[in-house]
Amino acid sequence: MRVAIIGGGISGISTAFLLENLKNELNLDMEITIIEKRLRWGGSIETSREDGFIVEAGPNGFLDSKPHTLELLSMAGLSNNLVKSNDLARKRYIMRNGILHRLPENPPMFFKTKLLSFSAKMRILSEYFIQKSVLEDESVADFARRRLGKEALEYLISPMVSGIFAGDPEKMSLRSCFPVIRDLEINYGGLFKGMIKKKGKKSGPSGPGGILTSYKNGLDNMITDLLESTSITKMLNTEVFSIDKKINRYILNTNKGIMEFDKIFINAPAYAVSQMLSVLDKDLSRDLNNITYPPVFVAGFIFKPEDLEDPLDGFGYLIPHSENKRILGALFDSSIFPDRTRDGYKIVRTIMGGDKNRWIIEKSDDELIRMAFDDIKETLKIKREPYKIKYFRWEKAIPQYYIGHHKIVEKVEEFYKKFDDIFIGGNILYGVGINDCTRTSFMNVDRFKNLLNK
Structure with missing residues (x-):
């Protein structure tokens, strides 16, 4: 059996490891190949290291309150590298x-x-x-205004949502972006009622909790270590243009020629998956292509200790749109993970762009x-200009789960009934964080395992 994994980010690499x-567990006769379009592994995970400073281009880490990433790293024997x-x-x-x-963390702080x-x-x-009023889907804004008021929304x-x-x-769809919050209204009649009834249960009812966790010397080391723990075939600089099916095999049309496989795991952005599936399912291809990706610009500013007066006492801050700032917020990376800096230098990482600020596309790096x-x-x-600056431009950053996104998910699940040897993962269906990606990889490998037993 020949298996292809398309996409070399955390989703593809976690799928490769699990497969x-x-x-090995079932002693399967299986040849696994992972294929990546770019010249590097990691997808949205990219780390800059220079002169003792570590700056992430994408995610900062993942929360330890969800099990899948932790379980993956434990299986790979890499837990000791977590930070x-x-x-x-x-x-x-x-x-x-x-x-x-x-941001208030408890009732006394809320009132003060x-x-x-x-x-x-x-x-x-x-x-x-x-009163409970559950719609099939509604925007996050409409839900917030209805249950919490305009000021809480703002x-x-x-x-x-910006963060x-x-x-x-x-x-943005409440159902697809924050299903746990929506379920509180469906199952308990409201947010406070749900939190009261779920009090003491392990999982937080209203949103993600836990400790932000990263990897020793940067997240891209997690990618490298996971990949190196496998013995699969690895192909960089290999783009898949389309997938077709002939009898019981899938034909991949790539820039390296035609390749044939029995099973396909796709872990790529929605627009790329759209192109790949255009021959097999034009309707699903069109819907996937409609998932939009706004641009994001990340700038990491490194300051000498004496040049920044603020103690950076915290995680960072977010900025409501009404404040008319050009950044979405700033992260105090040197406070969050002190091992990312040296000699008291401070790192502030700013985020710009997003769905409301697509104008950043027209600006140069220096202007931004x-x-x-x-x-x-x-x-x-x-007080002074930064000691160093590291910046990253993402022309298509994060998939947006607009109202009705659940219908795309349903179409993917219908697609599986016709093509049960194809598995779609990544962050385009069930969540955009690292934990969401690894959870989807576990789900897909479990489905693959179940099909083997049929």
Whole structure:
């Protein structure tokens, strides 16, 4: 049996590891090949190392409250390389009127915070009495306005959507982006009612918890170590243009020629999957192509200890759209993971762009760096220009789960009934984080295993 894994990010590599593990466990006659379009592995995970400083181009890590990434690394014998974030990472801030306010973590902090007005706090508390009204799907913004009020949307929910998806809450699907929150209304009648009834249960009812976790000397080392723990065939600089089926084999049309496989695991962006499946299912191909990816620009600013007055006491801050800043927020990387810097130097990583700020495409790298620096200069009391700058441009960054996204997921699941030897993973269906990607890889390998037993 010849198996192809298309895509060499965390999804593809975790699939490769799990498949080889299954092959050894069941003593399968299986040849596994992983194929990546680019000249490097990792996908959205990319790490810069220079002069003792570590700056991530994409995700900063993953939360340890979900099991799949931790289980994967444990299976690979790599758990000792995990790095927990500093306790300071608990402190997260939101900007209002140019001032950073700590995000409340408990009822006393909620009542004392100046992030929200008194009337907004009362409106949030009244959520307990809001009648249940469950739609098939609605925007995150509509849900927040309905249950929590306009101010909570502006200063709590909207920044959260920017921080996770770089998205617009008016377009994003509650059902697809935050299914746990939606389920609280469906199953318990509301957010507070759900939290009260679920109190003491292990999983948090309203959103992700846990400790942010990374990997020794940067996340790309996790990619390298996972891949090197396998003995599969590896192919870089290999682009798959389309997939066709002849009798019981899949034909891959690539820039390296025609390749034939029995099973296909696709872990690529939606627009690439769309192109690959255009021969097999034109309808699904069209829907996948409609999943949009906004641009994102990441700039890591490294400062000498004396050049930045702010102690960077926390995880970082997010900025509501109404503040009219050009960045979505800033992460205090040297506070979150102190091993990413040296000699007291401080690292601030800014995020720009997203669905509401597609104008960044028209700006040069230098212009965006200057804008980002100007936006943090006053907020963080920066005295001088940065010691070093590392920047990364993502023309297509994070898939946006718009209202109706669940219908695309349903079409993929219908597609499997016709082509049960194809498995679609990555971050285009069930979540965009590292944990979501590894969970989907486990799901796909489990489905593959179940098909073997039929």
